Amino acid sequence: MKKLLFSGWLCATVALTFAQEDKKFNDTSFMQPVEVTAIRANDKAPFAKTNLTKKEIEKNNLGQDLPFLLNQTPSVIINSDAGNGVGYTGIRIRGTDASRINVTLNGIPYNDAESQGTYFVDLPDIASSANSIQIQRGVGTSSNGAGSFGGNINLSTNEVNDKFYTELNNSYGSYNTWKNTLKFGSGILGKHFTIDGRLSNISSNGYIDRAATQLKSFYFSTAYLDEKNSLRLNIFSGKEKTYQAWNGVPEALLKTDRTYNISGQEQPGKPYDNETDNYTQTHYQLFYNHQFNRYWKANIAVFLTKGKGYYEEYRAGQALADYGLEDYIVGTDTTTTTNLVRRKWLDNNFYGSIFSLQHIKNNTQFTFGGGWNKYDGKHYGEIIYAAIQPAVPLNYRYYGNLPANKTDLSLYTKLAQQLTTYWQLFADMQVRNVQYTINGFESNPSLMAKNNYTFFNPKIGFTYTDKDWQVYVSYALAGKEPNRDDFEAGKTQQPKQEKLNDLEFGVERKSKTWFLGANMYYMKYHNQLALVGNINDVGSYTRTNIAHSYRAGIELQGKITVSDHLNIAANLTMSENKIKNFTELIDDFDNGGTKTNVYKKTDISFSPAVVGGGSINIVPAKNGEISLISKYVGRQYLDNTAQKSRSLNAYYLQDVRLSYSLASIKFLKATKFIVQLNNVFNKKYEANGYTFSYYSGGLTTENFYFPMAPFNAMVGVNIRL
Numbered sequence: 094m095k096k097l098l099f100s101g102w103l104c105a106t107v108a109l110t111f112a113q114e115d116k117k118f119n120d121t122s123f124m125q126p127v128e129v130t131a132i133r134a135n136d137k138a139p140f141a142k143t144n145l146t147k148k149e150i151e152k153n154n155l156g157q158d159l160p161f162l163l164n165q166t167p168s169v170i171i172n173s174d175a176g177n178g179v180g181y182t183g184i185r186i187r188g189t190d191a192s193r194i195n196v197t198l199n200g201i202p203y204n205d206a207e208s209q210g211t212y213f214v215d216l217p218d219i220a221s222s223a224n225s226i227q228i229q230r231g232v233g234t235s236s237n238g239a240g241s242f243g244g245n246i247n248l249s250t251n252e253v254n255d256k257f258y259t260e261l262n263n264s265y266g267s268y269n270t271w272k273n274t275l276k277f278g279s280g281i282l283g284k285h286f287t288i289d290g291r292l293s294n295i296s297s298n299g300y301i302d303r304a305a306t307q308l309k310s311f312y313f314s315t316a317y318l319d320e321k322n323s324l325r326l327n328i329f330s331g332k333e334k335t336y337q338a339w340n341g342v343p344e345a346l347l348k349t350d351r352t353y354n355i356s357g358q359e360q361p362g363k364p365y366d367n368e369t370d371n372y373t374q375t376h377y378q379l380f381y382n383h384q385f386n387r388y389w390k391a392n393i394a395v396f397l398t399k400g401k402g403y404y405e406e407y408r409a410g411q412a413l414a415d416y417g418l419e420d421y422i423v424g425t426d427t428t429t430t431t432n433l434v435r436r437k438w439l440d441n442n443f444y445g446s447i448f449s450l451q452h453i454k455n456n457t458q459f460t461f462g463g464g465w466n467k468y469d470g471k472h473y474g475e476i477i478y479a480a481i482q483p484a485v486p487l488n489y490r491y492y493g494n495l496p497a498n499k500t501d502l503s504l505y506t507k508l509a510q511q512l513t514t515y516w517q518l519f520a521d522m523q524v525r526n527v528q529y530t531i532n533g534f535e536s537n538p539s540l541m542a543k544n545n546y547t548f549f550n551p552k553i554g555f556t557y558t559d560k561d562w563q564v565y566v567s568y569a570l571a572g573k574e575p576n577r578d579d580f581e582a583g584k585t586q587q588p589k590q591e592k593l594n595d596l597e598f599g600v601e602r603k604s605k606t607w608f609l610g611a612n613m614y615y616m617k618y619h620n621q622l623a624l625v626g627n628i629n630d631v632g633s634y635t636r637t638n639i640a641h642s643y644r645a646g647i648e649l650q651g652k653i654t655v656s657d658h659l660n661i662a663a664n665l666t667m668s669e670n671k672i673k674n675f676t677e678l679i680d681d682f683d684n685g686g687t688k689t690n691v692y693k694k695t696d697i698s699f700s701p702a703v704v705g706g707g708s709i710n711i712v713p714a715k716n717g718e719i720s721l722i723s724k725y726v727g728r729q730y731l732d733n734t735a736q737k738s739r740s741l742n743a744y745y746l747q748d749v750r751l752s753y754s755l756a757s758i759k760f761l762k763a764t765k766f767i768v769q770l771n772n773v774f775n776k777k778y779e780a781n782g783y784t785f786s787y788y789s790g791g792l793t794t795e796n797f798y799f800p801m802a803p804f805n806a807m808v809g810v811n812i813r814l
Contacts, residue, residue, distance in 0.1 A: 126251040127382045127392035128200035131449035131460050132236045133227050133247055135509070137517050139554030139565035141230040141597060141612040141648060143167065147223070152750070154220050155264040155769055155807040156272030156295050159213040160184035162220055163246070165706045166228050167648045167664040170726050172780035174338040176300030176352075177268055177802045179308075181214050181335060181370075183781060186230055187616070187644060188670050188700030189243025192576060195235040196246045199327070200447055201378060201396045202238025206468035206499045207577035209239045211246075215374040215400070216331045217308035218293035221262065221274050224252040230648070231614055232552065232569035232595040236505045236523060237447050237464045240548070240573035242593050242618075250314065251325060251380065254278045254289060259814040264767070266807030270297035289314045300802035302354040303364060304338035323382045330375035337368050337404065341782060341797030351777070351800045357407060365407035365434070372402025372439075391450045396466075398443040403436040405477075413484060416476065416491040421484035433485065434478040437535075441470035445501075456511030463504035470497045474535065492535050497577060500528045515559050519567070521552035527574045534581050542580040546590050548572035554597075561602050569595045579622060579636050589638050592619040607653040616644040623698070623733055625678050641673040642697060663707035670700035675733050681788040688788060696735040701727035701743070720750040731784040731796065739796060744778035746771075760814060767809040775804045 134142045143166045153162045157178030160171040174181040184191055192209040196202075198219075204211055213219065220226075227247045235241035257280040264272045272295045279288040291312040298305050309332045316325035337356040346353045357364035377397045384390040409432045413420060421428040445466025452459045473493030479485035505523035512518055524547070531542040554567025575588040599612040622636035646668025654660040677690040704726055711719040729741040748771050755764040779798040786794040 126199065126249055126380075127390055127449060127451065128380060128394055128447060129247065129249045129251065131392070131451060131462050131507075132197065132200050132234060134229055134234045137509070137519075137556045137558060137563070137565075138234060139519055139556045139567035139597065139599070140233045141167075141599060141614070142233070143228045145226040145228070147225060150220050150223055150226060151811075152752070152767075153769075154218075154262075155266070155767065155809045156218075156270055156297070158182040159216075159220055163226070163228060164724060165662075165664075165708065165722065167650060167706075168230055168244075168646075168666045168704055169228075169706075170701070170704060170729075170780070172799060173801065174301070174799060175297065175304035175306060175335075176338075176800055177270065177297060177805060179270055179295060179297040180299060180304065180306035180333075181212070181339065184211075185699060186228070186244030187614075187646070187666070187668070188697060190699065193240075193242035193573070194244045194246060195233075195239050195241035196248075197237055198248050198376070199251050199378060199380070199394070200237060200247070201394060202445075202464070202466060202501075204239040206441075206443055206466075206501075207470060207497055209573075209576055214306075214308070214331075214333050214335065215372055216329070217295050217310040217333065218272070218274060218291070219248065219250075219310070219312075219329075219331075221276060221293060222250045222289075222291050222312045222314075222329070223248045225249050230612075231597055231616065232550075232571045232593065234507070234521060234552070235571075236462060236507075236521075237503065238466075238501070240525070240550075240571050240591075242571060242573055242591070250312070250327065253287060253316070253318070254280065255287075256280045260811065261814075262809065262811045264807050264809035266769070267802070267805035268298045268300055270807065271295065272809075285317055285319060287316050287318070299336075299338065300352060300805070301338045301342075301800070302352045303336045303357065303368075304354065305336045307334045308332070321384045323380070325378075325380040325382075327376065327378040327380075330373065332373045333370070335370045337370055337406070341799050344796040344798065347779075347798060347800065359409040360407045360432075361409070367434075368406055370402070370404040372400065374398065374400040388454045389450070389452050391448070393446065393448040395446045396444060399441075400443070401438075401440045403438040405434060405436045407434050408432070416485075416489075418484060418489075418491075421481050428481055428484065431484060432480040433476050435474055435476050435491070437472075437474045439470065439472060441468065443468045458507075458509040460507040461505070462507075463502070465502050466500070468497070468499040468501075471495070472497070472535065492538065495533045495535065495538065497532070498528075498530045502526045515557050517556045517558070519552070519554045519556065521569075523550040523552075524548070525550065525572075529574065531577060531580055537581065540581065542587070544574070544580075546572070546574045548590075561604055563599075563601045565597070565599050567595075567597045569593075569597075571595065575622060575636075581635055586635075586637070588622060588636065589620045591621055591638075593617070594619075608651065610648075610650040612648045614644070614646055614648070618642045618644075621672075623672070625676065625733075639672055639675065642671060643673075644668060644670045644697070644700065646670075658712045660710045660712075661708070662710075663705070665703070665705040667703055668700070669702065670697040671695065672697055672733055677732075677734055679786050679788060679792070683788050683790065690734070692734060695733055696730050698731060698733050699729050701729050703727035703743075714753075716754040716756070718750075718752045720752075722748040722750060724748075726780075731782050739784045739794065741779050741782055741798070744776060744780075746776060746778075747773050749773055761812060763811075763813040765809075765811040767807075767811070769807040769809070771805050771807075772801070772803055777803065 161178040172183045229245040233245045260276040262274040295308040312329040357368035380394040382392040447464040449462030472495040476489045503525040510518045527546045552569040556565040571593045573591045579588040594617045601610040620638040649665045652662040675692040709721040731739045751768040782798040
């Protein structure tokens with residue numbers, strides 16, 4: 094880390110030298126990221142969207158994971174394994190989880206190819222390098238990567254910073270949480286070059302017992318640009334070590350021991366001290382943009398994402414036969430079990446290319462683009478310690494040779510056509526092909542899966558704009574392949590692809606001092622994958638296709654600037670999220686087989702009927718601000734049976750943020766102090782959980798919850814040189 098810090102300061106010093114020679118560059122407009130504008134929704138696009146600027150991102154960036162920075166956007170709910178937003182976190186948009194949210198970094202797909210989820214813990218402090226973020230709700234304009242079934246999150250780090258800067262951002266808070274960030278940028282060097290960099294270190298003990306997190310990351314970007322070309326190289330990496338806190342707290346302990354963590358407790362005596370998750374992910378991105386003339390421009394990018402890591406766990410009383418080992422015999426004594434420590438490894442490469450060709454002339458904007466990517470993943474497990482060591486070879490690999498390969502190819506065309514003074518047409522057609530090969534699972538190494546999916550995803554919409562008014566309507570069709578784990582259901586239970594029809598209608602009106610908006614949506618699913626409650630033939634809970642389900646709701650937004658000293662913003666989502674016919678399957682260990690419960694119309698799990706957020710921002714002085722930030726999330730059910738006994742209670746949270754900026758003092762261009770007070774009413778609540786039921790001497794239902802931290806605080810000092 095010290096070497097990285099020294100390198101960062103050296104680059105910053107060199108950058109300053111060049112920047113002093115050329116402090117101003119005449120025109121960087123051509124360097125606007127083509128790869129981002131190709132996939133983002135513009136102001137008139139007929140989709141529900143929220144744009145966050147760099148300034149808005151910085152307001153909340155005190156060390157918590159990216160989902161927590163998006164918490165005040167409409168229809169978003171978040172959670173955290175450790176309870177305080179550092180480490181593993183989750184996000185849902187309109188009730189859909191991260192595996193259904195399309196995420197791109199500078200237009201390049203980020204979703205994990207196998208689970209299709211997003212693990213921002215692998216990119217610590219990426220928000221500090223983001224220039225802007227767009228969140229789209231519904232299918233939106235997703236073009237690259239995983240299918241969007243709930244939303245899109247697009248981060249851009251490629252905007253040009255044309256002036257030299259150096260920043261030191263430091264924060265400290267509850268649970269011994271630290272964030273230290275060094276950022277630097279050269280501005281424009283010699284009229285053609287630019288360099289940006291970042292070093293970050295985040296650590297926390299977490300709210301949950303032994304939920305410690307240690308995160309390190311760096312970001313480096315350099316570009317060459319002239320009047321018609323730009324070439325940019327990004328290299329960024331994150332390394333995480335987190336103590337496992339993903340098992341949740343049993344319902345019976347919520348009132349007496351809310352921070353209980355079962356991880357590591359199989360070791361006799363004290364918990365095993367290295368029951369951790371360890372992973373390093375490094376991204377290499379190379380972009381070339383070219384402007385042919387005032388009407389045509391194009392870009393191509395190639396990328397490689399390398400990931401490797403393992404999670405380590407202590408397991409007591411493990412049968413040697415389960416690990417492919419023979420019983421240990423000494424004389425007349427035969428030992429069939431042992432205590433051991435194992436590591437489950439993942440070693441993968443994700444690589445490919447994206448491109449786009451854009452034509453803008455008069456009232457027509459046309460884009461043709463696409464992408465190709467491939468995922469090569471290796472899964473294997475090792476025993477690094479056994480109590481009966483002679484029975485287990487050193488670093489014994491008990492499973493392996495379980496590669497998974499996935500290839501994704503897509504092509505799309507987009508048209509934005511101004512039809513009249515008031516009407517604009519948006520049309521988008523995408524063809525996507527996915528080839529998936531799986532060569533076995535840990536629990537079933539002989540189970541093979543080879544599938545080929547082709548999706549046609551059209552989108553069309555109209556927007557009416559007149560002075561302060563904007564009205565839009567759109568329709569989108571999206572298809573999505575199953576996750577890797579879905580194929581583990583068994584040869585007779587292979588999953589089908591999912592389909593979504595999304596209809597959106599929105600009305601917005603704005604002036605210089607206020608904004609009001611309403612968006613209504615109807616999302617109809619066919620063959621949506623969902624947990625039904627039973628264990629498959631390899632002993633796991635996996636998802637099964639549900640024939641018919643839907644989400645329907647309205648999203649309301651408003652913002653008003655009352656005066657120079659007061660502004661107010663709020664959003665509210667009210668929705669109905671239903672499965673039309675749901676059959677719950679419960680394993681019957683008393684009599685064998687399963688028992689069933691049929692529900693004609695029931696709630697989709699983790700889909701609250703009401704979600705709201707708001708902020709009151711008071712500016713008592715020119716450089717100071719007091720923000721009262723609130724969030725309400727209605728009841729969420731842990732499964733699809735809509736039973737209150739298997740649910741998360743509704744909760745209301747109140748946070749307070751205080752900030753003050755000092756005027757420029759000599760070499761200090763800006764100094765900002767931030768105090769973030771979270772959950773000021775000390776609310777005891779749970780933001781995530783899971784449940785399962787079975788018959789064994791009668792019906793047993795076990796609920797597990799992920800409690801969030803009570804009142805906690807962070808203090809930050811940001812210095813810009």
